[in-house]
Amino acid sequence: MVASSSSLKLQDLIQEIREAKTQAQEREVIQKECAHIRASFRDGDPLHRHRQLAKLLYVHMLGYPAHFGQMECLKLIASPRFTDKRVGYLGAMLLLDERQDAHLLITNSIKNDLSQGIQAVQGLALCTLSATGSAEMCRDLATEVEKLLLQPSAYVRKKAVLTAVHMIRKVPELSNIFLPPCAQLLHEHHHGVLLGTITLITELCERSPAALKHFRKMVPQLVHILRTLVTTGYSTEHSISGVGDPFLQVQILRLLRILGRNHEESSETMNDLLAQVATNTDTSRNAGHAVLFETVLTIMDIRSAAGLRVLAVNILGRFLLNSDRNIRYVALTSLLRLVQSDHSAVQRHRPTVVECLREPDGSLSRRALELSLALVNSSNVRAMTQELQGFLESCPPDLQADCASGILLAAERFAPTKRWHIDTTLRVLMTAGTHVRDDAVANLTQLIGGAQELHAYSVHRLYSALAEDISQQPLVQVAAWCIGEYGDLLLEGSCEETEPLQVEEEEVLALLERVLQSHMSLPATRGYALTALMKLSTRLRGDNNRIRQVVSIYGSCLDVELQQRAVEYNTLFRKYDHMRAAILEKIPLVERGGSQADEEAKESKETAQLSEAAPVPTEPQASKLLDLLDLLDGPSGDAQHPPPLDPTPGGALIHLLNLPCAPPPPGCKLHQRPHLIHSVTSILSNALHPMGARLIFIE
Numbered sequence: 001m002v003a004s005s006s007s008l009k010l011q012d013l014i015q016e017i018r019e020a021k022t023q024a025q026e027r028e029v030i031q032k033e034c035a036h037i038r039a040s041f042r043d044g045d046p047l048h049r050h051r052q053l054a055k056l057l058y059v060h061m062l063g064y065p066a067h068f069g070q071m072e073c074l075k076l077i078a079s080p081r082f083t084d085k086r087v088g089y090l091g092a093m094l095l096l097d098e099r100q101d102a103h104l105l106i107t108n109s110i111k112n113d114l115s116q117g118i119q120a121v122q123g124l125a126l127c128t129l130s131a132t133g134s135a136e137m138c139r140d141l142a143t144e145v146e147k148l149l150l151q152p153s154a155y156v157r158k159k160a161v162l163t164a165v166h167m168i169r170k171v172p173e174l175s176n177i178f179l180p181p182c183a184q185l186l187h188e189h190h191h192g193v194l195l196g197t198i199t200l201i202t203e204l205c206e207r208s209p210a211a212l213k214h215f216r217k218m219v220p221q222l223v224h225i226l227r228t229l230v231t232t233g234y235s236t237e238h239s240i241s242g243v244g245d246p247f248l249q250v251q252i253l254r255l256l257r258i259l260g261r262n263h264e265e266s267s268e269t270m271n272d273l274l275a276q277v278a279t280n281t282d283t284s285r286n287a288g289h290a291v292l293f294e295t296v297l298t299i300m301d302i303r304s305a306a307g308l309r310v311l312a313v314n315i316l317g318r319f320l321l322n323s324d325r326n327i328r329y330v331a332l333t334s335l336l337r338l339v340q341s342d343h344s345a346v347q348r349h350r351p352t353v354v355e356c357l358r359e360p361d362g363s364l365s366r367r368a369l370e371l372s373l374a375l376v377n378s379s380n381v382r383a384m385t386q387e388l389q390g391f392l393e394s395c396p397p398d399l400q401a402d403c404a405s406g407i408l409l410a411a412e413r414f415a416p417t418k419r420w421h422i423d424t425t426l427r428v429l430m431t432a433g434t435h436v437r438d439d440a441v442a443n444l445t446q447l448i449g450g451a452q453e454l455h456a457y458s459v460h461r462l463y464s465a466l467a468e469d470i471s472q473q474p475l476v477q478v479a480a481w482c483i484g485e486y487g488d489l490l491l492e493g494s495c496e497e498t499e500p501l502q503v504e505e506e507e508v509l510a511l512l513e514r515v516l517q518s519h520m521s522l523p524a525t526r527g528y529a530l531t532a533l534m535k536l537s538t539r540l541r542g543d544n545n546r547i548r549q550v551v552s553i554y555g556s557c558l559d560v561e562l563q564q565r566a567v568e569y570n571t572l573f574r575k576y577d578h579m580r581a582a583i584l585e586k587i588p589l590v591e592r593g594g595s596q597a598d599e600e601a602k603e604s605k606e607t608a609q610l611s612e613a614a615p616v617p618t619e620p621q622a623s624k625l626l627d628l629l630d631l632l633d634g635p636s637g638d639a640q641h642p643p644p645l646d647p648t649p650g651g652a653l654i655h656l657l658n659l660p661c662a663p664p665p666p667g668c669k670l671h672q673r674p675h676l677i678h679s680v681t682s683i684l685s686n687a688l689h690p691m692g693a694r695l696i697f698i699e
Contacts, residue, residue: 008033010055017062030064041072050076050087057091070095077109082120085113089124098134107137114144119153126159130166138167142174149181154190161185161196168203175208186221191238191248194225198251205258216259219266223273226252230277241285249277253294260302267303274299278311289319289327293334300338310345313338317349325361332356332367339374350375350384357391366399373406381414385424392431401435404428408440418451422458426475430465433472441477448482449587456489458482460501463490467511471520477528480515483508484532485586488539505540509533513550523559530554530562534569538584548573 008016013033020026037052045052053072060066073095076088092106106128113125126148129141145167148160164178178200185197204211229244229252238245256274260267277295282288292315299312316338319331335353339346353375356368369391376384385407392403407428415421425444428436448458462479470476483490490503515521515529534551537544551573554566572580 008036008055010051010058013055014058030059030062034059034064038068041068046079050084053087053091057087057094060094066095070100074105074109077106077113082118085121085124089128092128093131096132098132104134104136107140110137111141111144114141114148119156122148122156123159126156126163130159130163133163133166133170135170138170138174142167142171142177146177146181149178150184154188154193157185157188158190158192158196161193161200165196165200165203168200168207172207175204175211178204179211179214182215183218186218186225191245195248195251198248198255202251202255202258205255212259216263216266219256219259219269222252222256222259223270226256227273227276230273230280240287242282243285243287243291246287246291249291250294253277253291253298257294257298257301260298262303264303270298270302271305271308274304275308275311278308278315283318286324289322289324293319293330296334300334300341309342313342313345313349317352320349320352320356325359325364328356328359329361329364329367332364332371336367336371336374339371343375343377346371347375347377347380350380354384354387357387357395362396362398365395366402369395369399369403369406373410376410376414378414378416381410381416382420385410389424389427389431392428400432404432404436408436408443412443418447419454419457421447422451422454422461426461426465429472429475429478430469433474436474441474441481444478445481448478449485455486456492459486459490463503463508463511464501466515470515470518473520473522473525476515476521476525480512480525480528480532483512484528484535487532487536491540505542508536509546512536516550516554523561526554526559526562527565530565530569534572535584537573538581544573 013029016029017026020029033055037056040048040052049072053069053076056066056069056072060069069091073088073091076084077092079085079088096106110125110129113121116122126145129137129145133141145160145163148156149164151157151160167174168178182197182201182204185193185200188194188197201211201215205215226249229249232244238248240246243249256266256270260270274295278292278299281291281295283292296312296315299308304312313335316331316334319327322328322331332353335346335349350372353368353371357365357372359365359368369388372384372388388403388407388410392400392407395403408425411421411424415424422444425440425447429440429444448454451458459482462475462482465475466479466483487508490501490508491505512529512533516526521529530551533547537547540547548570551566551569554562555570557563557566572583576583
């Protein structure tokens with residue numbers, strides 16, 4: 001294909017571009033033609049300028065640069081010929097915007113064309129101003145547009161109204177200029193002018209409190225217009241699927257929603273009309289659904305009657321039964337917004353919402369999940385949790401985290417009994433343990449620790465679950481903690497809440513060792529299992545050699561946390577075995593404060609709880625500990641207890657053991673053995689805190 005040597009006509013250029021076989025051939029044709037267009041612009045040919053610019057605009061729409069034609073647009077706009085103006089204004093809308101300073105040069109041309117009596121030229125100028133008008137242009141030409149709002153020609157009035165909408169969005173301060181004409185424009189019978197006027201009033205009310213107060217007086221007139229549309233229709237040509245002018249109905253409903261918001265009188269005026277629209281609109285077509293949806297939004301946003309709000313919720317409930325997925329999604333989203341203000345009305349559609357959980361569409365099932373979680377309360381928590389747990393077992397992976405967290409939060413808030421709460425949490429951990437929130441383990445351990453009557457039941461349930469599956473890390477961590485704390489109850493085999501389970505010591509140790517050796521176990525999980533083994537050393541009746549052997553093996557582990565923990569536990573076996581039973585006692589429940597006062601007292605409460613973590617040693621035991629640390633002075637070997645002073649580096653340890661909290665005298669050897677303080681406090685912190693928390697002593 002060979003391009004002609006002279007400039008092509010527009011039709012010929014389009015044909016050659018379409019006939020190009022490759023992108024390179026297309027670029028060659030366009031580059032050659034752009035060179036001819038530039039040459040024509042330099043020659044200043046006034047007769048063919050609009051033809052050359054028309055070709056350049058086509059090239060611009062294909063994505064090629066056409067900025068060199070901007071000044072030619074200005075020349076064509078200033079031309080007295082209509083054919084030139086038409087192409088010039090079209091070029092200005094495509095090639096000019098606020099980023100180019102050249103667009104300001106057409107302000108005078110637009111002003112002159114708006115003053116002319118030629119409707120076609122005025123329409124071109126208004127279209128360009130509404131498309132590319134900057135804030136400066138809007139300020140300069142607002143008066144000219146305001147005059148055209150009341151022109152005899154409906155064509156010009158419609159263009160002027162749309163231009164006024166653009167001006168209000170650009171410069172909200174211009175609202176006062178367009179307030180007076182809007183009252184007259186509401187009496188229009190031309191569909192385009194009336195629709196544009198409603199849009200203009202909506203923009204004014206959203207941006208100006210004065211305009212909002214002004215147009216609230218016109219609510220009866222708007223109600224009359226909408227009632228006419230519902231009963232008789234506007235005209236046959238504007239009806240869609242039997243719904244009279246749905247676009248105009250939707251715009252009026254949006255305006256009524258703004259006018260009736262937080263205003264009792266306006267809301268009362270439109271209540272009957274909204275009920276009429278909600279009951280008489282045909283819902284067999286999508287146009288009717290659009291009108292009904294806007295009606296529902298309006299009812300919920302104004303101060304409507306209680307019965308009308310129930311009607312709106314029922315409409316959304318019918319939307320949930322629609323076969324169109326988009327309509328169901330809109331209904332779920334709207335009900336989610338209403339569930340806080342109209343919970344009882346939304347609650348009636350709970351079965352339908354639960355059915356939407358099984359939707360194959362991911363966006364629908366996510367919205368249904370959010371709404372289902374919002375509908376859970378104390379009266380339906382058992383049924384809803386059962387439905388949600390069934391959904392959790394088969395839901396997509398991207399929804400498992402939200403579903404699991406939602407079930408746990410609902411159970412924590414509305415649990416009827418502690419046993420039900422524990423069972424629900426365990427089922428979630430067994431189903432989607434890897435997707436739960438980070439605090440799920442701490443919450444469940446605290447729940448179990450606070451339910452003393454359920455300790456035996458919990459340890460039996462967790463042992464059985466751990467024996468079946470060790471892949472769910474949060475479940476394994478809770479099970480290891482529970483076995484370590486209440487392993488003696490597990491070995492007794494008596495539990496009234498469940499069937500008796502006979503467990504041997506070797507089986508428990510083997511299960512914890514399997515957790516330690518599993519490649520699926522995280523370092524934190526191994527820490528739980530190692531601590532559980534250490535706790536069991538005081539709860540088992542047999543020999544502890546197997547536990548000591550496992551602990552010693554992990555003394556050379558590559559993980560620093562596990563290695564330190566194992567070394568400290570091994571030290572507890574070798575040097576402080578007579579204290580092991582007291583140190584590894586069951587830890588007390590750490591209560592969580594809910595009020596601000598509780599939060600402020602959190603640090604003091606935690607300190608007190610740590611002080612009570614180990615049994616209070618007797619005086620001989622205290623002397624033995626001080627003897628181990630080589631802290632006794634004097635020939636009698638008695639500990640020195642000077643008067644109380646400010647805390648010092650050794651006071652934290654002594655306070656932890658419930659010994660007198662006083663600094664040692666200058667002659668005491670405590671200051672000379674800081675490494676002993678660090679070693680013993682590390683051991684105690686590991687024993688008291690199975691989840692790895694450590695006490696920090698600042699020397």
